Amino acid sequence: MESGDAVSLATSFPLPFRVLFLIGLGILAWAINLHGLHLLGIDASSALELHSGRIFLPTTSPPSRAHSSARVSYMPVYRLFMTYATWCFVGWSFFRLATHSNTILVDAFKYIPAVCSLGVLIALICPYEMCQKRERDLFFQSAARCLFSSVNSPVYFSDVVFADVFTSFAKVLGDVWLSLCMLLPGGSLLSLPSLDGISQWILPTLMSLPYLIRFRQCIIEHRSPTNASKRPLFNALKYASSFPVIFLSAAQRIVVLELAEGKGESVTQESWHGEHPLFRLWLLAALLNSLYSFWWDLTNDWGLNLLKPQPAESRISAPRPLVFPSLHSKAASISGSPDVTQSHPSSSHQVLGGAIYRHQSYPYGLRPVLLYPLPVYPLVVFFNLVLRMTWSMKLSSHLYSQSEGSALMLWLEVAEILRRWMWVFIRVEWEVVKNAQHRSQTSNSTAPEEVELMPSNRSDPMDD
Structure with missing residues (x-):
């Protein structure tokens, strides 16, 4: 009914x-x-x-x-x-x-x-x-x-x-x-x-x-x-973690039909059957998938340091002087973006290869180079967390009979599209920043002195 x-x-x-x-x-x-x-x-x-x-x-x-x-x-x-x-x-x-x-x-x-x-x-x-x-x-x-x-x-x-x-x-x-x-x-x-x-x-x-x-x-x-x-293997694990959520949910339809034989047809209208181990296993799979995906978004897709262990000194270490001081006089941006120092004018920066790299103190949990206004990042992180935790519901076909006909499921799907819309902005921004770093490393690899511009997970230093 x-x-x-x-x-x-x-x-x-x-x-x-x-x-x-x-x-x-x-x-x-x-x-x-x-x-x-x-x-x-x-x-x-x-x-x-x-x-x-x-x-x-x-x-x-x-x-x-x-x-x-x-x-x-x-x-x-x-x-x-x-x-x-x-x-x-x-x-x-x-x-x-x-x-x-x-x-x-x-x-x-x-x-x-x-x-x-x-x-x-x-x-x-x-x-x-x-x-x-x-x-x-x-x-x-x-x-x-x-x-x-x-x-x-x-x-x-x-x-x-x-x-x-x-x-x-x-x-x-x-x-x-x-x-x-x-x-x-x-x-x-x-x-x-x-x-x-x-x-x-x-x-x-x-x-x-x-x-x-x-x-x-x-x-x-x-x-x-x-x-x-x-890293690609750990990324593959993230996508593989969605399969248990999807197929455990589908298997619950079979369990519901079995329960209906003993408890009546009314049981088919229930979305939660906690007494069965399969439903608890599905809930665990959904939780792990959501949390892992959220961690991956922040740490790898967006390059943020919020959930990444990092010594404090690596965020605030002062750089060595540039070999070519004239580079300081250039007004540059990362791949055509506005001057990133406008958001945090107190941060020192170096201009290399047409790009600005900020390397001293920056807001906790973010990263040295930010191409958007600062309030954007905590807001996107918050909405991403909330919507990641609800996305597993939409991957669960056993909930369809309870919510598919209502407006709730439609709004959850709209919210996921909006979450992905926000995700694209930060994902492309981080790719542009990484590309600018790579070009800077390549163009300055033959310079006579080395200088570290910003923290990196790689052991090889950038050359100036």
Whole structure:
């Protein structure tokens, strides 16, 4: 028996339209990411290799025209979103006008969301020059590279970001399958399809696909001849930790059916069965996955020192004088970003290779080089922690029958897309900072005196 809010949501905003809405939100979030990075002075085109065509949103202008090429990289995505949103909104409006929130008419007009979804699919694979064909083609190229690239091929940073964003749509991927079952003959938009037999494993398998892709990328990175670190293996462990959450949740459906035989059908409406060891094991797996993922975000994806053991003297050690004092007079930034000393004018800095590296005291838990205003980082860390702890709920298919029909699950999916949107800003910023450090090391490796610019986990010093 569906609850009142579940029926209301199913009649006014059924699952197929919710899937289309979340996909559109993801497109808009990515356009804002590219636009925001450009406005903030972060060279996303270089970090994501937009000029090389390795990502699904490339530029079409020569690299020398920095301003226009950056604009080209996000404007096609905005146009794609506007076309997509207009089509979906028109389809949803027709559905609302036809049904008038009448539950009797919902299934009679379910062909409207079916036609709307089919139109999106046709536009996606259309071979003609329409609906930003270049972006659509390169989207398929990036997806194919993530799925089918050789184990001996390199893993580009753009593909890593693409696959990580894909993990935030794991629940949406499962919803695509459920929507298909609803729209086919015999299905209903008012209730979830019954998952029995082998079909009960299709949903968790689809949801685990994005994590399997990132797991594969990590193994490829580990096997690379240029890799001498175990970090890709620990990263692979993070993605592998999501599999127990997904499949233990799917296994609970079987346990619920067994409990229902002895306790009645009412037990199927309960989301928690603490007396069974399987449910406690799922809770432990969800907790470990969330905490490990949160630690990895801060320490490795964002380069922050909050959860990283680090001696105090390594953060406040004073640098040796520069060999070339004239470098101090340059006004420079990291890859086109604003002067990072503006946030903390008391910090000393050195200018090398067109980049500013701050190396004395900095806010606890952050890092010496910050390209955004200081309040951004603690806020993003807080929201990331909260949303990481709730993300495991959306990977748990045994909770669908209790929350799928309500607005709660929809808002949790929206929150995860917003979390990933914030994650991209800091992730790309950290990549730009690392690239600037690497260029500085390379360009100054033949200088007569060595000087340490900022703490590093590597033992070799930077040369000035």
